[in-house]
Amino acid sequence: MTTIDRPNDLPADPHGGDHHDEGSYLTPKGGFWAVIWDWCTTVDHKKLGIMYLVAVLFLFFLGGISAMAVRLELWEPVRTLDQVVLLEDGTEATETITTGQLFKSGEGTDIAAGNNIYNRLFTLHGAIMTFMVIIPSIPAALGNFFLPIMLGAKDVAFPRLNLMSWWIYVIGSVFAVGSILLGGVDTGWTFYTPYSTTTDGYWNVLLMVGGAFILGFSSILTGLNFIVTVHKLRAPGMGWFDMPLFIWALYATAIIQVLATPVIGITLLLLIFERVFNVGIFDPAMGGDPVLFQHFFWFYSHPVVYVMILPGFGVISELIAVHAHKRLFGYRALAFASLGIAAVSFLVWGHHMFTSQGEVTAVIFSALTFLVAIPTAIKVFNWIATLYKSSISINTPMLYSYYFLFLFIIGGLTGLPLASLATDLHLHDSYFVVAHFHYVMMGSTIIAFIAGIHHWWPKMFGRMYNERWGMVGATLVFVGFNVTFFTQFFLGTRGMPRRYASYVDEFQLLHQISTVGSWILLLGFLVHLFVFLHSLISGPKAPPNPWGGLTLEWETESPPIEHNFHHEPLVKHGPYDFDEVHPPHCDPAEYPIPEPALGGKSH
Amino acid sequence: MAINLTTISAPALSGVTNTLGEGFWHNLFFRDNPNHPDGFIADGLFMFLWWLGVVWFVLLMGLATYWLIKYRRRPGVPAQRSASHNTPLEIAWTVIPTLILVVIFVWGFRGYMRFHIAESGGEEITLVANMWNWDLTYPNGQKSNLLTEEDLGADKRPVFVVPVDTPISLRMTSQDVIHSFWVPDFRVKLDVFPNRYSTYWFRATEVGDHWIFCAEYCGDQHSEMAAILRVVEPADYAQFLVDGGQDFATIPPAQAGQILSSSKGCVACHASTEAAGTGPGWAGTYGYEVRFTDGTSQIRDANYIRESILTPSVHIVEGYGNNMTPYAGVLTEDEINYLIAYIQSLSDKAPKSVFEVPGEGDGESGEGSETEDVEVDDMTQAETAEDTIAQTETAEIPGG
Amino acid sequence: MSTLPAPGPNVSGADEPKDARPLWQRYRAASHFRSRDEEFDAAKLGMWLFLTTEILLFAGVFVAYAYFRMLHPEAFANGSHYLDVRWGLLNTIVLLISSYTVAASIRCAQLNKQKMLKINLLITLVCGFLFLAIKFVFEYMPKWSEGKRPGSLFNYAYAENNFEHLWWSVYYTATGIHALHVIVGMGVLFVMYLKARKGFFGPKHYMGVEIAGLYWHLVDVIWIFLFPLLYLIH
Ligand code: HEA
Ligand code: HEA
């Protein structure tokens, strides 16, 4: 086990040393404006984490609302009908009317103008949800708050860089969301050329693409910060394999962020050049190649789906261990699986292009894609094996972890028909894909995110939330989610293409079921919102360790003091040694240590 | 690929495939049996993956649920000690999925290669996609954009006709952005690129109608690129190649002429505009005077046009060569009439009656619905015809 | 960049007694680091990671270059003939010199040769400036005015190949992004120079110059790749 040696020449640092009579990081310093200024310029990873959390939830709300609008438009297909109308002079005339189009542009029967609104809605939805919600969600919000604390550090390695990433994130989001004010973007979140370079709305597209470009920097810098922090700032006594799995997951994520994001940077930059200077590299009319864009785009955007899911895996590992009060089964396997997924994720991007590329590449990419399923499967098995002979508290985080397993297994398994060549030719760009990625993004990552928020809520805000209503919300979300998206698998196999503002009649029933599901989802999230607000206003005060966790964040107070710990912690046990130590700040009688098994120590 | 995959017969595969690819569960996922000889592989694989998924899901979630209930927390009772890892178990659950994945990969790979390697023989049809239409050109030059469109409940969709049990290769390209040609009942789609060809191969196994969708997002009317692929008996197809599925007795003669002009190959040399090709463009010919190579000149009337079709070498318009094959004996009298009507309709000196009605009395039923079915505003070839016909029909063309 | 040393309150806290030692001796690591060395290590690791991202960014450009070279070999062969190897070579030499001087400046900081430190930084800056000047005045400007421009701006009357505009697209993109990096690098080095004038760097504290130097070497290395690709391979 590698431990960091305490350097002998420790300076007599007034800021190092101990922090005995420090208040919570949330204690306001000064008046209203002073507090605002303090939050805007803070380098405290906790405050930055909270700000990310608020921003991400707000953008999730925006993205969610546009999803609700998308679902509403799909309630009915758009039809043009000839209708006999009575004119003023008493004669009859036929008039063409449009029905089933919720979003219209002005009067009349111009279907295209209405479709255009729909196209802007799903692009907005996709862009917000990927670039602004799910990528920063767990790493930037929960990760920023808890990575240093779980490592026993006072802050991330480069606090000011962290502040900079936050502001870059804000600017990028303002750019991207601001493009709505100019009338929106209708390229789809994938920005495929030559459509994206020719569609109208010059500035809108530039703003959106520019926004995504800027957001990329935020992602890179956060990742870079996390890698260095993990390498250099682990508390004394904490070797690599004493790190909580959440940290492992964030570490693997950060590697992908640092290695993949620059490529989307250059891709979007080239796209901007293409649009502004007409350089022609993606323009077939000028000898360029639109498929090159697709390769560039997916070289980033496939690894990025693991940027989305790995932190979710980390959260679930943490939650299952703590709420089942059980040492995780196969700690090292879980850690290495995260790294393995990160490594393989770079080799499979071509599986998004089976219908657009040559046969040899398609075959290679298909084979490589299946590789990624192996470490993922291992993770699932380990989580479930952990439940065996454990002691499971049923509460919102645990319930959500259970739902996560449920939804992720479905989401992951439906990746297999997409990865296998013969079936993807049918399923590509159909609602089957839409259902697949909502199961893994919304059903897994967002669920893990919300689960994590509940789990760490007492630590972050020092108050408990209402457990009963938390579980009600969770269940509504779970049910609503399945109603919304399981139907979409059938839509997809039956031939419904994605990004369709309208459809042929035979799909209507399934679409309506899906839309009803989205209302249940909305209801579920509103319950969560209510529970959170209620807790902030009148929740009971949280103890330092409400769940009996062993990782370092439960050692400090709820909410943590400004420098996280009163003394620099010295790590003496592993993060999941529930069968060896009593959790800190807890009544030992509540968390007894099991009798040694007959065969002695089990390690 | 080096291996010749067309020869893989895969009897074992098709056994599994056939049992999986039908019945209740199959009908839940698919609206119909695949209409493509290789679609069965895809369906079989899909259903296999479905059952595989069900098994894994039930196994894993069953265990999780059972343990969640059995081991729920009782205050003061700790989790029991148990191993934190178990090497044989872990090896097993690494190796088993790996083996399953190998099977899935090979199965998918075979199906894919079958989808990609065309059966030999058959027809090649050219497909040009643009925002937001599919335009097919049949081997005889017949253009789909002049042909049928069908009312299905409320939606009008263009209809493309192909023969049953004949291998068809669609040579596809796009005029603007990327589109993707998808016939869900064939279980295969292929992207259509500008400045490049992709070949979509299929052999429809039964007579019937199928949806065609555009599966690559291409802008405002991406969702309106739906069309119908009508699989018909070869004899009907042959007939279709000539008349485009129209009953010439019930449509305006000019329209019939227009269809013939492409199915008989006239458009190869004669533009429907005034632009000169191998032969003179047709717009603005009828009723106008023209000079011939022998120095004489004449106003071009119906008789002149008839002569030019049947025995073109008699008068050669100045500036052109004697390049046209005589059509005497090739066209029926009716067909000549239709063609003349069409050429007349391209000129502003045409008599009104040419494109108004097929016959005063029986026109009532035909006129309202039938003429409307022509997707006039989508003609790319017949620019002028579009204008002329559009002028007289503005009342019936929805939205312009 | 936070990789630059944090001057912050720990450099000369107002509440502390006046300290007459030079700045580099008084420097203390930011409070969440256990020691100065640890901070230095962290900064170096951070910078290396950052350089990785930069290389990956350029990797995209190189891939585009390779891909279009493959698609349109003649256009690219013609294109590189239009470039004057002599200017390219001169610029390569200029950048190599600057790389040497920036390395020398780090050595000077370690040896506490304050004067040479500043001079070396200045020479580096001058080299950077020279590079840009040559690029703009002798390469970009004449080419642009002859119509050798990227994409649809291309307007060169004597083009021999239909796709030469793509060559210029790649050329301007690659060298343009590189030039941008030179400018950023010069900015960073200039800040280092100002700090050096205040006596910020010395044997125990040369983190800033070292980090800036790493960045400058990267700018150099990228050029070392661009030069043969654009100028030498016909
Ligand atoms: C969080 C994000 C996330 C995650 C984790 C995944 C995970 C996977 N995805 Fe998904 N995917 C997306 C997000 C994600 N995907 C998105 C956003 C798109 C669409 C983008 C767009 O076009 O807009 C997409 C599209 C997409 C495609 C392209 C479809 C198309 O457009 O034609 C493919 C094809 O291969 C694919 C495959 C996979 C596979 C094999 C996995 C695997 O990692 C899954 C592995 C998991 C399991 C296999 C389940 C657990 C294991 C078991 C239960 C044990 C039993 C298992 C076996 C026996 C194998 N995905
Ligand atoms: C993180 C990713 C993410 C998430 C979470 C979602 C969530 C949802 N998505 Fe979407 N979706 C995408 C990513 C995501 N989506 C992407 C990438 C695309 C492709 C875009 C493209 O093709 O370009 C897409 C496309 C897409 C389509 C296909 C459009 C088309 O192809 O035509 C549809 C259609 O049903 C849809 C629906 C939904 C619905 C109903 C939800 C619901 O789950 C939303 C529910 C959320 C809410 C209702 C908000 C409630 C929030 C609050 C009340 C705030 C308070 C909350 C708390 C305090 C917790 N999405």
Ligand code: CUA
């Ligand atoms: Cu054409 Cu979508």
Ligand SMILES: [Cu+2]
């Ligand atoms: Cu992918």
